[in-house]
Amino acid sequence: MTFLGEESGTLRVPPHSVEAEQALLGSIFLDPEVLLGASEILAPEDFYREGHRRIYEAMLALAENGEPVDVVSVAAKLREQGILEDVGGDTYLFDLAASVPSPKNALYYAEVIQEKALLRKLIDAAEAIAAHGYTGGSAREVLEEAERLITTLVESRPEEGFRRLQDVLVELYQTLERLAQGEKEVRGLSTGFLDLDRLLAGLRRSDLIIIAARPSVGKTAFALNIAHHVALRARKPVAFFSLEMPAEQLALRLLSAEANLDGQLLRSGELGPADWDKLTLAMGKLSEAPFYVDDSPGLTLIDMRTRLRRLAREVGPLGLVVVDYLQLMQAGRRAYENRQQEISAISRGLKAIAREFEVPLIALSQLSRAVEQRQNKRPELSDLRESGSIEQDADVVAFLYREDYYNESTEAAGKVEVLVKKHRNGPTGKVVLGFLRSFSKFVSLAPHA
Numbered sequence: 001m002t003f004l005g006e007e008s009g010t011l012r013v014p015p016h017s018v019e020a021e022q023a024l025l026g027s028i029f030l031d032p033e034v035l036l037g038a039s040e041i042l043a044p045e046d047f048y049r050e051g052h053r054r055i056y057e058a059m060l061a062l063a064e065n066g067e068p069v070d071v072v073s074v075a076a077k078l079r080e081q082g083i084l085e086d087v088g089g090d091t092y093l094f095d096l097a098a099s100v101p102s103p104k105n106a107l108y109y110a111e112v113i114q115e116k117a118l119l120r121k122l123i124d125a126a127e128a129i130a131a132h133g134y135t136g137g138s139a140r141e142v143l144e145e146a147e148r149l150i151t152t153l154v155e156s157r158p159e160e161g162f163r164r165l166q167d168v169l170v171e172l173y174q175t176l177e178r179l180a181q182g183e184k185e186v187r188g189l190s191t192g193f194l195d196l197d198r199l200l201a202g203l204r205r206s207d208l209i210i211i212a213a214r215p216s217v218g219k220t221a222f223a224l225n226i227a228h229h230v231a232l233r234a235r236k237p238v239a240f241f242s243l244e245m246p247a248e249q250l251a252l253r254l255l256s257a258e259a260n261l262d263g264q265l266l267r268s269g270e271l272g273p274a275d276w277d278k279l280t281l282a283m284g285k286l287s288e289a290p291f292y293v294d295d296s297p298g299l300t301l302i303d304m305r306t307r308l309r310r311l312a313r314e315v316g317p318l319g320l321v322v323v324d325y326l327q328l329m330q331a332g333r334r335a336y337e338n339r340q341q342e343i344s345a346i347s348r349g350l351k352a353i354a355r356e357f358e359v360p361l362i363a364l365s366q367l368s369r370a371v372e373q374r375q376n377k378r379p380e381l382s383d384l385r386e387s388g389s390i391e392q393d394a395d396v397v398a399f400l401y402r403e404d405y406y407n408e409s410t411e412a413a414g415k416v417e418v419l420v421k422k423h424r425n426g427p428t429g430k431v432v433l434g435f436l437r438s439f440s441k442f443v444s445l446a447p448h449a
Helices: 018-030 034-041 050-064 071-080 089-098 103-133 139-155 165-180 194-200 219-233 247-259 263-268 273-287 301-315 339-357 369-373 389-393
Strands: 208-213 238-242 291-294 320-324 361-366 396-401 415-423 429-436 441-444
Touching: 018 034, 018 050, 018 089, 018 103, 034 050, 034 103, 050 071, 050 089, 071 089, 103 139, 139 301, 194 415, 194 429, 194 441, 208 219, 208 339, 208 389, 219 238, 219 247, 219 291, 219 320, 219 361, 219 441, 238 247, 238 301, 247 263, 247 273, 247 291, 291 301, 301 339, 320 339, 339 361, 339 389
Parallel strands: 208 361, 208 396, 238 291, 238 320, 320 361
Antiparallel strands: 396 415, 415 429, 429 441
């Protein structure tokens, strides 16, 4: 594989280190145990020289079958495949073994090979992106393909693998000690509602939290209340993707809740002098909050991941991500057989984003109309719209239910039931909150401890 330089017109050799490849293979001949560590981070295709790739493949095959990995065995394996002379013959294998005085630097050689291989893959990806740009597709399609290729490379990096249970237990014990001493930062992120925090132990990092309800029950207001608490009280950056309403409407709801002003008065502009004082004070507080809104419609998973990475680079680690709402998203350019498959891809993608950024991700979701056909209209997991995989991918599934949504004269007017129907790492249950609809505000009914 060679590359033509635009400026000089000369052929450019892709990044590689033949010396590191020779040193690693020689180290394996000296100490076959080296192969165990090397195989965790290197695949055969990571070797630049074809002959070295074939030698490494033979070593892996021998080790997998429990056979000795030495010069004689590898030579026999390559001879059996009819490629011994192609890689340099017996002489080259013996030269490899003799070229390394000690195998102690083998891991370093493996890391050099891995680094060069990644650079070559980046060059290949860049060429593919450039070629895609000449095909006549839209800029958005080229950006999506570029993001996909780069993301594939990022996600292909070796993971940590096994951790000794003893090490995990030590870390867990230290966490439990800090919890017992009242260190709040060790717990999950507070929602701002005492009873809900007790039930969930807060919002946990890397969790996908689904909040679902019928239209106009209060999903957006509820998510805004939680996001408001995280940004304003906990002072952690919040990324809020609003696919349903513009940022100005979200800001109006936040102002209404923070200033305790009727949203209708704000929309009509019928404010008295005292109201303006409240409004000015609320705007000052909210302006200082690390709250970021993206109201672009029809976002894809790639769009979200790209924008979150950019935001995290600018403001640091994120505290919370909110998506309003899941059914308005698009999985990407790929065509799906049906909407259920696409929703499944979206829910899996959101969970992956939560894990990648190590942040709780709240995704709002619509419920199917089936709930309206029942006498008891409290939602169940089966009511999640369009895809059962939402339930599978989520760590927490909570439904909002308002009795006064169906019966305005009910004694439960102004109250919302938060029905936690799935909690992967804890109990399920019900929390009742007050809902001041005119102020887009939820309030805890639990007594403060």
